[in-house]
Every structure is written in structure tokens, then in C-alpha cells.
Amino acid sequence: MAHDSVQLPCDGDGACMRCKVTPLAEETLTCSTCATPWHVACLASPPETLASTLQWQCPDCSGDPLPSAAGALDGTSSELFAAIRAIESDESLTEKEKARKRQELVSGRVEEDGDKEKKGKEKESSFLDVLDGSLNCSFCMLLPDRPVTTPCGHNFCLKCFQKWIGQGKRTCAKCRSIIPPKMASQPRINSTLVSVIRMAKLSKSNVAAGPMKVYHFVQNQDRPDKAFTTERAQKPGKANAASGKIFVTVPPDHFGPITAENDPARNQGVLVGECWEDRLECRQWGAHLPHVAGIAGQSNYGAQSVALSGGYEDDEDHGEWFLYTGSGGRDLSGNKRTNKEQSFDQKFEKMNEALRVSCKMGYPVRVVRSHKEKRSSYAPEKGVRYDGIYRIEKCWRKVGIQGFKVCRYLFVRCDNEPAPWTSDDRGDLPRPLPAIPELKKATDVFERKESPSWDFDEEDNRWRWKKPPPPSKKPVNAADLEERKRARKAIRQAHTTTVRERLLKEFSCLICRQVMNLPVTTPCAHNFCKSCFEAAFSGKTAIRERSKGGRTLRSQKNVLHCPSCPTDISDFLQNLQVNRELMGVIESLKQKSEENQDAVEELSEEQVDESEENADIGSGDSETAQKTKNPDPKDDLQNPPPDSDQKRTSKRMKVDTTQVVADCE
DNA sequence: TACAAGCCGCAT
DNA sequence: ATGCGGCTTGTA
Numbered sequence: 001m002a003h004d005s006v007q008l009p010c011d012g013d014g015a016c017m018r019c020k021v022t023p024l025a026e027e028t029l030t031c032s033t034c035a036t037p038w039h040v041a042c043l044a045s046p047p048e049t050l051a052s053t054l055q056w057q058c059p060d061c062s063g064d065p066l067p068s069a070a071g072a073l074d075g076t077s078s079e080l081f082a083a084i085r086a087i088e089s090d091e092s093l094t095e096k097e098k099a100r101k102r103q104e105l106v107s108g109r110v111e112e113d114g115d116k117e118k119k120g121k122e123k124e125s126s127f128l129d130v131l132d133g134s135l136n137c138s139f140c141m142l143l144p145d146r147p148v149t150t151p152c153g154h155n156f157c158l159k160c161f162q163k164w165i166g167q168g169k170r171t172c173a174k175c176r177s178i179i180p181p182k183m184a185s186q187p188r189i190n191s192t193l194v195s196v197i198r199m200a201k202l203s204k205s206n207v208a209a210g211p212m213k214v215y216h217f218v219q220n221q222d223r224p225d226k227a228f229t230t231e232r233a234q235k236p237g238k239a240n241a242a243s244g245k246i247f248v249t250v251p252p253d254h255f256g257p258i259t260a261e262n263d264p265a266r267n268q269g270v271l272v273g274e275c276w277e278d279r280l281e282c283r284q285w286g287a288h289l290p291h292v293a294g295i296a297g298q299s300n301y302g303a304q305s306v307a308l309s310g311g312y313e314d315d316e317d318h319g320e321w322f323l324y325t326g327s328g329g330r331d332l333s334g335n336k337r338t339n340k341e342q343s344f345d346q347k348f349e350k351m352n353e354a355l356r357v358s359c360k361m362g363y364p365v366r367v368v369r370s371h372k373e374k375r376s377s378y379a380p381e382k383g384v385r386y387d388g389i390y391r392i393e394k395c396w397r398k399v400g401i402q403g404f405k406v407c408r409y410l411f412v413r414c415d416n417e418p419a420p421w422t423s424d425d426r427g428d429l430p431r432p433l434p435a436i437p438e439l440k441k442a443t444d445v446f447e448r449k450e451s452p453s454w455d456f457d458e459e460d461n462r463w464r465w466k467k468p469p470p471p472s473k474k475p476v477n478a479a480d481l482e483e484r485k486r487a488r489k490a491i492r493q494a495h496t497t498t499v500r501e502r503l504l505k506e507f508s509c510l511i512c513r514q515v516m517n518l519p520v521t522t523p524c525a526h527n528f529c530k531s532c533f534e535a536a537f538s539g540k541t542a543i544r545e546r547s548k549g550g551r552t553l554r555s556q557k558n559v560l561h562c563p564s565c566p567t568d569i570s571d572f573l574q575n576l577q578v579n580r581e582l583m584g585v586i587e588s589l590k591q592k593s594e595e596n597q598d599a600v601e602e603l604s605e606e607q608v609d610e611s612e613e614n615a616d617i618g619s620g621d622s623e624t625a626q627k628t629k630n631p632d633p634k635d636d637l638q639n640p641p642p643d644s645d646q647k648r649t650s651k652r653m654k655v656d657t658t659q660v661v662a663d664c665e
Numbered sequence: 666t667a668c669a670a671g672c673c674g675c676a677t
Numbered sequence: 678a679t680g681c682g683g684c685t686t687g688t689a
Contacts (some may be wrong), residue, residue, distance in 0.1 A: 298689090
């Protein structure tokens with residue numbers, strides 16, 4: 001063969017990486033699979049016909065130049081690449097979807113359903129802005145799953161890397177450096193990358209879950225701690241009582257659980273199973289605000305909570321699920337509070353409509369049960385009890401027991417805590433909907449079409465906001481503005497600081513324990529600053545002279561151990577490569593957190609006032625931050641599929657190399 | 666303005 | 678036992 005066995009494509013500037021010449025356009029061939037340009041003159045076996053030119057596959061993709069371990073592939077290489085081409089040419093797929101399918105193909109992993117696929121995409125795009133895409137595996141273009149790092153400092157999914165090795169490749173897919181046999185046979189997962197990626201996912205999903213909405217919505221701050229009677233009150237006790245102070249810092253239209261951050265009095269939040277004497281006390285802890293009405297909500301916005309109090313005989317309580325009846329249909333003219341006679345049909349309006357909105361959106365609805373519900377086995381002995389989060393899966397109308405139409409709602413529990421009546425040590429799992437015989441006779445049946453805002457996250461194994469909770473529409477008490485502004489600023493800063501600190505901490509050098517400067521990753525997957533790493537071996541050489549009894553023996557390779565484990569890394573030391581991808585992430589992380597910090601300060605000075613006045617406070621910082629930071633869908637296009645990656649990589653490497661050189665000097 | 670799945674003493 | 682009247686809060 002006229003050519004040596006090493007085959008190289010053109011780099012990002014169009015120069016052949018083998019002969020260093022920049023060929024004319026007509027002297028290059030573009031691979032039909034990966035779209036990488038190659039210098040025809042440097043190809044070991046250029047195509048001979050026009051047809052084969054159009055369908056030409058580069059040596060990397062055709063898999064033929066090197067004897068490949070064919071057994072490592074499930075099918076043949078050509079089958080695999082045919083499948084890749086089919087994905088590439090499928091115009092119904094976005095680039096992201098193509099990338100995911102490629103990864104499935106290469107790794108053998110398959111995500112079963114569309115929901116997962118969607119979830120993966122959401123996740124990916126939401127934290128890509130943290131990790132910047134620069135860590136992405138260049139095979140599948142996703143964040144590396146079980147990342148491995150080559151001695152030349154490039155990161156891949158373990159499975160993608162193993163497929164590559166399985167095809168007989170022994171050079172880095174990014175830079176063509178030789179991959180040592182040890183790395184090829186026993187790639188080690190880079191646990192630093194694992195935890196960084198996990199943390200980035202977590203920090204983002206936490207933001208989406210909205211735990212950062214600590215603020216002080218202190219309503220009626222001047223009220224006493226207990227319900228009280230005014231001078232006008234004619235009756236003692238709570239008959240004519242006014243409400244005591246609201247203890248929790250959620251707005252009245254807050255959806256979902258009330259967490260510790262919104263419970264400054266006890267710092268525990270409203271826990272499932274918590275009991276109160278009566279509806280007024282329940283109100284003070286925010287579980288269900290109206291002290292008379294059974295439904296809390298707004299017809300154009302949604303319902304936040306309901307009370308099961310036995311007021312409507314059509315109700316049917318099965319604990320984990322129940323059938324709820326809407327309000328209205330009764331003549332309560334005058335001051336009748338006890339008329340249980342229905343005299344007209346209920347409609348989906350007012351509170352009944354609010355419940356339907358919550359059904360439509362899949363909002364979490366808090367449920368309290370009252371001792372007054374006598375027919376239910378699940379009602380508390382006395383008082384009012386918080387039973388957790390439910391979702392309204394369906395609603396409809398039917399003719400009720402009294403012969404008039406009632407609105408009906410199927411509530412199904414979806415709380416992360418076990419219900420007060422179970423001995424389970426965990427909360428709900430998604431469960432199939434119960435069979436509802438009355439649905440056969442139902443009219444106006446309404447089912448949720450869109451994906452629910454509150455849903456079970458398979459990955460986190462818990463229920464959480466999958467979409468940002470709706471922002472509060474409630475006006476803010478001006479007197480509270482100053483305090484709330486301060487609180488928000490502090491929280492914002494705490495958040496950015498902790499995320500930055502936690503993320504950066506993960507990137508610490510195992511020697512100096514500081515954030516790595518010029519990170520290097522050993523083949524045994526330990527990470528150090530380049531300078532720390534080199535200093536650890538100063539004065540030691542990879543080659544040593546052996547002498548015995550005055551006789552000089554043949555020089556022998558010195559065994560040099562990794563500072564963190566017994567692995568011999570003398571070969572790695574010979575040609576120390578900075579993990580530029582890691583370095584890029586660290587840099588952008590530093591930069592981003594500084595920007596954030598600045599933004600926090602600016603915002604707290606000015607924009608907070610504005611946003612406060614807009615009263616967009618219910619969902620707090622998380623949504624606002626998400627909205628502004630939410631990556632434009634077009635961002636997908638900025639993460640090119642592998643075909644353009646070759647170019648991008650080469651270009652970036654060039655820049656980075658000069659930086660590294662400059663830094664070294 | 667009317668209504669809403671509360672609360673309580675008292676009249677019936 | 679049952680229901681009336683009077684006050685409460687938030688929604689429409």
C-alpha cells in the first residue's frame with residue numbers, strides 16, 4: 001500500500017491533517033455519512049466511479065481500513081451506518097432528535113416512549129446552557145453518559161467509545177491521537193464529569209421545581225396569631241370570628257405543596273397529615289384559604305385546593321382517589337347556610353370552572369378533609385386534615401342524586417408523601433385511572449389533552465413541576481415590598497453562589513483542592529491541575545538508569561504512579577494533554593456565575609421594583625429566571641450534528657491550543 | 666351585590 | 678336534632 005495505515009480527514013480550515021496541504025474543493029470528498037471532508041490524494045482507496053463517489057463513505061464510517069472486531073457490533077458496520085444515514089435523511093426529525101436516535105443506535109440504549117423522549121430533550125436543553133455543549137460526546141452529541149476521557153483530553157460516552165473501539169479504531173475520534181491499549185480495553189469512567197453533569201441536571205431541575213421562591217408574602221401582618229372577634233361580633237368563639245394571621249409566605253393563589261421555605265414560623269412547610277381545629281385555623285396555614293367555600297380558585301386561572309367536608313351527597317371518597325362534586329345548584333338566598341336542597345343545575349362556571357382549569361393544566365390541587373364528611377372512611381375524627389396533592393384527571397356533568405345536574409371531578413392522589421391512612425413509606429406512584437361507571441351517563445366530559453404541569457419524574461422518582469407553576473396574579477402589599485426585595489436578593493445570590501460553588505467545587509484538583517487550572521485527566525480518570533500534576537513528578541523521570549554493583553544496566557522505564565491511585569501513568573506523563581473540553585466548561589462556568597452575580601446585583605437594585613409592581617410573584621424567581629434564560633429553540637441549531645462537528649472541533653482545538661500554549665508560557 | 670362545603674348560640 | 682341569624686373571607 002502506498003499509504004501508511006493512518007488515515008486523516010481535513011481539519012476545520014480545510015487542511016488535510018495527513019499531508020498538511022489545503023486541497024482545492026474538487027480535490028476533496030465529503031463522506032455521505034458524517035459529511036467530513038477528506039483529501040482525495042491522501043485516501044488509501046479513493047472511489048472509482050461517480051456513483052460510488054456520491055455514496056462515498058470515509059474510512060471512519062465505512063469501517064473497512066482497519067481489521068475490525070466485527071463481533072463487537074450487533075449487526076454489521078454497514079447496517080449501522082445505513083441506519084445512521086436513514087436517521088440523517090429523515091426530515092421529520094429535529095437535529096436533537098437525530099442526535100438522540102444516533103446515540104440510541106450506537107449505544108444500544110432505547111428510550112421507550114415519547115414522554116421520556118420529550119423529558120430528555122427538556123432536560124438537555126435546560127442545562128446545556130450551564131455545560132455549554134462543550135462536553136458533549138462527539139459521537140452522539142449529547143452530554144456523555146458514563147463519560148470517559150481519553151489521554152488526549154476528549155470526552156465520550158462509555159458506550160459510544162466502546163463501539164468505536166469495537167470497530168477496531170485505536171485513535172481518538174476527535175483528534176486522531178493514539179488511544180493506548182489500556183484505555184481501549186479498560187476505559188475508566190470520569191467520575192468528576194459524572195457528578196458535574198448530575199449536578200448540573202439537578203440544579204436545573206431544582207430551579208424548575210421552584211424551591212427558590214422564598215419570599216415573604218405577609219398578609220395582614222398586624223393580625224393576631226389566632227382568630228379573633230371584632231367589636232361587631234355578636235357571637236363568641238369562632239362563630240363571628242375574623243381570621244388570624246396567615247403564617248405561611250405563599251400568595252393566596254399558590255399552587256402545590258407549601259414547603260419549608262414558605263414556612264418561616266416553623267421551617268417545615270405544611271406536612272401531609274397535619275391537622276387543625278377548624279377551617280379558620282386551616283386557613284392560617286395556607287392549605288385551604290376560604291373559610292367557608294369548599295373550593296379555592298379563580299375561574300380564569302385554576303383551583304388551588306378543595307375541602308372534602310361532606311357538603312354534597314354525590315361525593316365518593318376512595319382515599320387515593322375520589323369523586324368530587326362542584327358547588328352551586330342550591331338556593332341560598334337570604335342567609336341560608338344549611339340548605340342542602342339542590343334546585344337547579346350546576347354549570348362549569350366560577351369555582352367549578354376553576355377546577356376544570358386545574359384539570360386541563362394538570363395543576364397540583366391541595367386536598368383537606370374535614371371531620372364533617374361523615375360518609376368517608378378517610379375523613380379525620382375531628383378537625384381538618386391536610387392530605388396532600390391530588391390531580392384532577394377528568395371532569396364531567398351528570399344528573400346527581402337530587403335529580404339536578406352536578407359537576408363531577410375525578411381526583412387522583414399524586415403526592416411524594418404517603419397518605420395519612422397508609423403505612424407505605426413512600427408517596428404515590430403513577431397509577432391507572434379507576435373505572436368510573438357513571439361516566440357512561442356523563443355529559444360534557446372533559447379530559448386533559450396537554451401534558452400536566454405537575455407530573456411524576458421517572459428520573460427523580462418523584463412528583464414535581466414539569467412546567468413552571470403559573471405566576472401569581474395577586475397584588476402585593478406595598479408595605480411588604482422592602483422586606484421582600486431584600487429577601488429575594490439574598491435568595492438569588494445564595495442560589496447563584498451555591499450553584500457556582502458547588503459546580504466549581506466538583507472541578508477541584510485532587511492535589512491542591514482548588515478549581516482546576518489547565519485540567520488534565522489521567523487514563524485512570526483522575527483530574528488535576530496541569531501544574532500540580534507536573535509538580536508531583538518534578539525531579540522524577542520516566543526513564544531511569546539502573547545500576548547494580550557499579551555496573552550500568554540497560555535503562556528501564558520508570559514506574560510513575562498517579563497521585564491518586566497506583567496506576568502507572570508514565571506514558572501519559574510523556575505527552576501531557578490538557579482536557580480542553582473540561583477547561584472550557586470551567587471557564588464558562590466561572591464567567592457565567594460572575595455574570596449571574598452581576599445580574600443579581602443589578603436586578604436587586606432596579607428591576608425588582610418593577611417586577612414586584614407587576615405582581616408576578618406567585619411562582620417567584622424560578623420562572624422569571626427560566627423565562628429569560630430559556631434557550632431559544634434555535635439554539636438547537638447551534639449544536640451541530642456530528643457531520644459538522646469535525647470542523648467545529650478542529651477549529652476550537654486550534655484556538656484552544658494557542659491558549660494553552662500561551663497559558664503555559 | 667350575591668354566593669360559598671364555616672361556626673356558634675339559641676329558638677323551635 | 679334541626680335550622681335560623683349573624684359575622685367572616687374571597688370570588689365574580
